[in-house]
Amino acid sequence: MMVLDSACVQYGLARALHDVCITASQDEIIAIVGRNGAGKSTTLKSMMGLLPLSKGKRLFQERDITTLPVEQISRLGVGFVPDTRRIFPNLTVHENLRMGALAHKPGYWTIERVLEIFPRLQERIGFGGDQLSGGEQQMLSIARALLGNPKILLLDEPTEGLAPKIVDELIDVFVQVHRLGTGLVLVEQNLKVPMRLADRQYVLDHGTVAWSGTSKELDAQRDHVESIITTGVSSEE
Numbered sequence: 390m391m392v393l394d395s396a397c398v399q400y401g402l403a404r405a406l407h408d409v410c411i412t413a414s415q416d417e418i419i420a421i422v423g424r425n426g427a428g429k430s431t432t433l434k435s436m437m438g439l440l441p442l443s444k445g446k447r448l449f450q451e452r453d454i455t456t457l458p459v460e461q462i463s464r465l466g467v468g469f470v471p472d473t474r475r476i477f478p479n480l481t482v483h484e485n486l487r488m489g490a491l492a493h494k495p496g497y498w499t500i501e502r503v504l505e506i507f508p509r510l511q512e513r514i515g516f517g518g519d520q521l522s523g524g525e526q527q528m529l530s531i532a533r534a535l536l537g538n539p540k541i542l543l544l545d546e547p548t549e550g551l552a553p554k555i556v557d558e559l560i561d562v563f564v565q566v567h568r569l570g571t572g573l574v575l576v577e578q579n580l581k582v583p584m585r586l587a588d589r590q591y592v593l594d595h596g597t598v599a600w601s602g603t604s605k606e607l608d609a610q611r612d613h614v615e616s617i618i619t620t621g622v623s624s625e626e
C-alpha cells in the first residue's frame with residue numbers, strides 16, 4: 390500500500406498541494422482526476438519521491454519513506470511512467486527495452502512478456518524510438534516501466550492525445566497488468582478512462598482532494614463530480 394498522508398508540497402513560496410491524503414494498494418486501480426493545474430502531476434511525483442513534502446508523510450508498505458530518495462523508492466517496488474514518456478529516440482524498440490531491463494527486478498515481466506501484451510512493439514522491434522507513433526511511444530514507456538516489476542505503477546496522463554483505438558488497447562493492457570498483481574495509479578484530466586477501469590477516484594482541485602469515492606459512488610454523484618472537475622469546488626459553494 391502506498392499512502393500520501395496530509396501531504397503538502399511547495400514550489401518556492403507557491404503552495405501546490407495542501408493536506409492531500411491518498412491511498413493506493415497493490416490490488417486496485419485508482420485514478421487521480423482534475424483539470425489543468427489541479428495538482429495531479431505534483432501528487433504523482435510526490436508519491437514517487439521526486440518532490441519533497443513540506444508537511445505530511447509518504448508511506449509504502451507501512452514504512453515511512455518520506456525522506457527516502459527516489460532510487461530507493463523505485464527499488465522498493467514503485468514504478469513511474471511520466472507524461473513525457475522518456476524513451477530514447479535514437480535507440481530501437483528492442484534497445485529501449487534492454488535499457489529498461491537494466492533496472493530489471495525478478496518478477497513476472499520480462500522483455501518477452503511485455504512484447505506479448507504489446508504486439509505492436511513486437512512488430513516495430515527494429516524501429517527507432519523516433520519512428521514510433523505517440524501511442525507506440527506510450528506503450529514502450531509503459532513496457533519499460535513494467536520491466537522493473539513494480540508492485541505499484543504510477544502513470545501520468547497515459548492516454549492523453551491518443552486515438553480512441555489506442556486508448557482501448559491501453560485499457561486492455563492496464564486490466565491485464567492489474568490482474569497479474571500490479572496496482573495502478575492513473576492520472577487523467579477527465580473521468581472517461583477512469584470510469585472504465587478504476588476502483589476508486591480522487592478528484593483534485595487547487596491542490597486539495599475535492600472529492601473521493603468508489604466508482605459506484607461516482608456513478609451516483611456523476612454530475613456533481615463532473616462540475617467539480619470542470620468548474621472547481623468554489624462554484625459549488
Ligand SMILES: Nc1ncnc2c1ncn2[C@@H]1O[C@H](COP(=O)(O)OP(=O)(O)OP(=O)(O)O)[C@@H](O)[C@H]1O
Binds near residue numbers: 400405429430431432
Ligand atoms: N516546477 C514548478 N514550479 C513552479 N510551479 C509549478 C511547477 N510545477 C507545477 N507548478 C504549479 O503547481 C500547480 C499544480 O501543477 P501540476 O502540474 O501538478 O498540475 P496538473 O494537475 O498535473 O496539471 P496538468 O494537467 O496541466 O499537468 C500549478 O499551479 C502549476 O503551475
